[in-house]
Structure formats: C-alpha cells, structure tokens
Amino acid sequence: MNNTQFKAWRVEEVNEGYEGSEQTLAISDLPAGDVLIRVSHSSLNYKDAMSASGNKGVSRSFPHTPGIDAAGEVVESATGDPAIGTQVLVTGYDLGMNTDGGFGQYIRVPSDWCIPMPAGWSAETSMIYGTAGLTAGLCVQKLLAMGAQPEQGRVAVSGASGAVGSVAVELLANLGFEVVAISGKTDQAEHLKALGAADVVGRDALDHDKKPVVKPAFANAVDTVGGSPLAELLKQIQPGGSVSCCGLAAGPKLDTTVLPFILRGINLLGVDSVEIPRNEKEAVWKKLAGDWKCPKTEASVKNIGRADLDGALKAFLKGESAGKIVLDHAI
Numbered sequence: 001m002n003n004t005q006f007k008a009w010r011v012e013e014v015n016e017g018y019e020g021s022e023q024t025l026a027i028s029d030l031p032a033g034d035v036l037i038r039v040s041h042s043s044l045n046y047k048d049a050m051s052a053s054g055n056k057g058v059s060r061s062f063p064h065t066p067g068i069d070a071a072g073e074v075v076e077s078a079t080g081d082p083a084i085g086t087q088v089l090v091t092g093y094d095l096g097m098n099t100d101g102g103f104g105q106y107i108r109v110p111s112d113w114c115i116p117m118p119a120g121w122s123a124e125t126s127m128i129y130g131t132a133g134l135t136a137g138l139c140v141q142k143l144l145a146m147g148a149q150p151e152q153g154r155v156a157v158s159g160a161s162g163a164v165g166s167v168a169v170e171l172l173a174n175l176g177f178e179v180v181a182i183s184g185k186t187d188q189a190e191h192l193k194a195l196g197a198a199d200v201v202g203r204d205a206l207d208h209d210k211k212p213v214v215k216p217a218f219a220n221a222v223d224t225v226g227g228s229p230l231a232e233l234l235k236q237i238q239p240g241g242s243v244s245c246c247g248l249a250a251g252p253k254l255d256t257t258v259l260p261f262i263l264r265g266i267n268l269l270g271v272d273s274v275e276i277p278r279n280e281k282e283a284v285w286k287k288l289a290g291d292w293k294c295p296k297t298e299a300s301v302k303n304i305g306r307a308d309l310d311g312a313l314k315a316f317l318k319g320e321s322a323g324k325i326v327l328d329h330a331i
C-alpha cells in the first residue's frame, strides 16, 4: 500500500508562524510502526490546538499532522495483533504529538497503542469521548477510589463547558452526584444543566481570595483548568475531600500553600490519560461504553470535516470551544 495516497490536515511553519492545510500524502510518508490504520474519525482536544499552533512542548518538528485521537480499521498488522479488519481506537502516547496523528486518513503506530473497539461502539462513538472522555473517566475514577460519594456534598467541575469538563459533568451527575459546573460561558448554562449540572456558576467562584482556606463549598472536584482557579478550588474543599487535576487551560503554575492539605486533609489527585498502561485505559473505555455511558454527550456532539479544523482549533486556544467535536474524514 506504500504508494496509496491519502488526505491529511498538516501544519507547517510559515513566516515564523504555523498554518494548517489539507495536503496529499503517501502511506510511505508515515512513520514506522506495526499497525496501519485507516482512520475514519478523530476527536478535537486542547492539545491538538497546542500542536497546531506550533507549541514545541507538544510537537517538536513540522510539517506535522496533529490529532491525538484516532479510530478506524486495521489494514496492515505486522504482528497480527490486532488483526487486519479489526476496528480499533488509539489515544495518547505519542500520537499527534511527534507521530503523525488522526487528522490524517491513515496512521501507523505500535501495536500496543491499539485498543479494540469496545462492544457496541462505532468509531464515531469512541471519538465522541476521545481523550477528553477518557480523561473525564479517569478523573472520576480517582475521586471514587478516594471514597467520594454523593452524600458527602456537591462536586465542582471547572472548565465545565470544555471537552473534558462537559463529560465529567454528565458522568458525575449520572452517578448521582450534585454537580456544580464552573464555567465562563453564560451561553452554555442551559446545556450544562441539560447534561445534569444542578447549578452553574461563573469563573468568579474561583477568584483569588487572600485567605489560605475559606468556607468549604464542595466535597470533591474535577479541575480541568489548573493555575490560579485550582489554587482557589483547593481552599474551598471540605475536610478529607479530593480534587482530580488534569488540565492547564488557565495556566500550568500552581501557587498555593500547604494549609488546605495539612488543615483539612485535602487530596490533590494527578490524572494522566496519555502514558498510563493500555490495560488501565481499556478498563475506563469499557466503563464508558457500559455503565458510565453519557447519552447526552453522545447526542450533543458536533461533527466537522478537515476544512473546519482551523477555526475549531483556534477556538480552543481562546477558551471559546464548547462540548465535544468529532472530525469525520468523510465530511
């Protein structure tokens, strides 16, 4: 198949900036790997926007095809596992970072990056969740492992309208938690309530307070924004509560004191969805396809084609993106 040509949305360095456009590549242009996958769908993530804007912490060299998520059919398999014809999904590891990713119609990856499609799911359904859904699932799983229960009180989700946040809102609500969605987008309030949020509050709920701890407002939380809002959230968690921390949309720096930890026994739980072992990813994928299914998220997905990628990725960087967006290579 080496001469087979395909389309990819590729980012290049142009006039000291970075621009993406549709290009035609050959299979032989792809990196080495055991498994060649014909990608039907990908999913949009904040990290894709970072890669597409030339963030060297994500993608070191260009031209490059972003897309940290991909789903499709195995068309070549050096090891036979997964077998040719299998529907698989791939998220994280180096996909879309320095390995050409799901914004191309083909990817070639190591076999141990491939996860068999969970029963009952299409490639499109898996990409509605994508890395964001997996991350939301991991955040919730960590809270539950720390003993979080609905009776303990309200659970906050910051960056609630985002890709990770919106799945976290629905999943926690489905599990019986009273969810407070913290969002900077007033126009998303109704949607967040429809996903199951009991209350929607503005980002000012996490404005800086000079006190090292304040009156507890939440039993537990999922934080997708990091930075100063996370520092404030830690001050608002009730004794023994936990915060799953997965993102940095508001910045990577965490300027806090030890007081929420040593006075209230707060737990700050780091969540990585990228490099964890495949079996840990697979366990959460199975839950998302089973008991943790999020039907409202599935129903509210927005499908786009490669021609729409530029605008959609720029919206992520401006903090304007909302909900789950799937790239359908057939559009």
Ligand SMILES: NC(=O)c1ccc[n+]([C@@H]2O[C@H](COP(=O)([O-])OP(=O)(O)OC[C@H]3O[C@@H](n4cnc5c(N)ncnc54)[C@H](OP(=O)(O)O)[C@@H]3O)[C@@H](O)[C@H]2O)c1
Binding pocket: 044, 045, 046, 047, 131, 132, 135, 158, 159, 160, 161, 162, 163, 164, 165, 182, 183, 184, 185, 203, 224, 225, 229, 245, 246, 247, 248, 249, 250, 251, 271, 272, 273, 274, 316, 318, 319, 320, 321, 322, 323
């Ligand atoms: N650890 C992991 O493995 C992992 C996996 C996936 C994603 N992530 C990270 O998780 C974060 C969320 O990812 P995503 O795909 O959900 O991104 P996203 O769709 O852009 O969502 C981020 C949300 O954060 C809020 N936000 C944006 N800028 C902000 C600011 N300056 N201050 C406060 N809130 C702000 C916005 O929500 P509102 O308007 O509703 O406030 C935005 O929609 C990103 O930092 C991403 O890199 C990490």
